[in-house]
Amino acid sequence: MTQRRFIPGLKDVARTAGVSMTTVSRYLNADLVLPADTAQRIDTAIRQLGYVPNLHARSLSRGRSDTIGLVIPTIANPFFALLAAAVEEAAEAKGLGVLLSTTSNSASRELQYVTRMRRNQVSGLLFVSAHYHTSELAQALNDTRGLVLIDEDIPGVRSSKVLYDNYHGGWLAGQHLTEYGHRRIAFIGGPSELASTRDRFAGLRDAAAQAGAEVVFELYGPYSAAHGEDAARALLSLARTPTAVFVSSGEIVIGLLDALHRAGVEVPGRLSLIVFDDAGPLHLFNPPLTAIRQPIAEMGARAVELMLAASQGEAAETEIRLPVELVKRASVAPPASV
């Protein structure tokens, strides 16, 4: 047994300061304006004893923890990292802490962590999924108060949602590509089950169709660099390779571009590239990558707002579609054959 050194509690502070626990508690919670000398004595006692409030006790007693949960697939991805930073900042501004859980891109953990969050009595839950969605998950989510879905919609979940206008993002990409004269376009997507993936594709396809172009190749897979590398291989082994590629995520484009470099494929000389996601330092890449940029910080802020609304007021179940924009850089050029 390790030596358990004396840990002072509210009681000790009260005794030392010669007041009751209630007084100290209220004083600490600013429920109360105290005569200067009483306040002084309490402050002194606290410092002297090295008193540190126990947040678990407080949460238990109050029945709430002033903490919000954030569940994301992984923090080792700039997009989610930036999102987490934005959520933290917004939460901090509201006096809320944030409890972060990463599901390591594992579907089973999504369910597990929703539960974990509930066990922690968070006042709200911000949830980002990246997987095929089971009804079990939807069920658990629907049982969670103060839920806000971010970035990715989940069918059957009733809650507020903050999403991107994925369709428009795809459309912008398609429009940009066709404006440059591309007629044979490839789409490298994330998981095909996700609404975001399908929407981005649909936007691309419609924009292409409108300009008389075509999406001649589609490939879906996880949000990983490895999937990007696979995609590059697949692309290059095509009988007639497309002249442009729209990549659905920043993680994927890393592997794709790397593989393209290694294969000696000129970008944009031989293949134009545009990516949905502008979280990393894409402007320093070779070539600087043209991208669809999403307002990450705003997404975080809005999510916190909606969570607060959802957990306090009536179930508004607002759904927000944040606009995305095209950032032109140097990875799109006219097709070589034109």
Place this chain on the structure above:
Amino acid sequence: MTQRRFIPGLKDVARTAGVSMTTVSRYLNADLVLPADTAQRIDTAIRQLGYVPNLHARSLSRGRSDTIGLVIPTIANPFFALLAAAVEEAAEAKGLGVLLSTTSNSASRELQYVTRMRRNQVSGLLFVSAHYHTSELAQALNDTRGLVLIDEDIPGVRSSKVLYDNYHGGWLAGQHLTEYGHRRIAFIGGPSELASTRDRFAGLRDAAAQAGAEVVFELYGPYSAAHGEDAARALLSLARTPTAVFVSSGEIVIGLLDALHRAGVEVPGRLSLIVFDDAGPLHLFNPPLTAIRQPIAEMGARAVELMLAASQGEAAETEIRLPVELVKRASVAPPASV
């Protein structure tokens, strides 16, 4: 008052299952092997009621939370994001949760968050600083059990530490540069008060000296892209610009390289570049950046191990220096004049 719907507790489960709270509690904590039918009844009751344990109550009762605190400057930096991911993974493997706090690069928040962590009764604290260190901080840190300092040493703090061999990193950079014939080298550092910054510089300087080269320019500043841009400006306005630059962090090099591009400076044609930190997709940059790579995942894992040791056994106060390595890419070339 919002409608507070019924939230089942252990008591309700016990009543429904027809056993006592004790039995349920023990069963849930696997302290106990129960007759199949009793277990069955409890499981059913839990599912039926939608019982979710209250972790605050549990932590309060047990006096510990099986959670470790991680304090980092910001999550919006790939290095820290990767570190956080590594810590999470290592903690998860030990059955520990992690409570993340980011200090937003503010020195005052470092102190604030150390306290916050203690209030949360974490079993240990992993702390990454990026600031000038006050004695107040050192004091607070020394009062924290299970403390492990990561990445950056803090004078006067007695605890286990997991650091990089910054001196050797600087030395590797200097050696590489001088091998390519550079004689006039610049050092763009992080905050000058930090031991890591000074060590990296010292390594560079010594390696340079040994090869008859010299560090002709030094500039220090925050870990930010803006500092990198300033550095580029300063570098270019020098009467005799150096032929090579060693940049102390990945964040800084982003701004630096960007400014260099905009100024039309060829890298490595006119200026060779090497950076300490290989967290981002530096291999895709233009040019691919030669870097000193640190074992981030290992740092996270070792930190968790040491924390466990520190919070359980005697205060070992181990200090680990993790080795770094040179990753040659394409941003270093012989100086133009040679």
Place this chain on the structure above:
DNA sequence: GTGAAAGCGCTAACAA
């Protein structure tokens, strides 16, 4: 194997 009951440290009625 099972249960009764005493806390864990704090908050918030309710009294004084």
Place this chain on the structure above:
DNA sequence: TTGTTAGCGCTTTCAC
């Protein structure tokens, strides 16, 4: 204004 006291939901001796 300040104090008394009953919980918050769970764990954990200790007795049965």
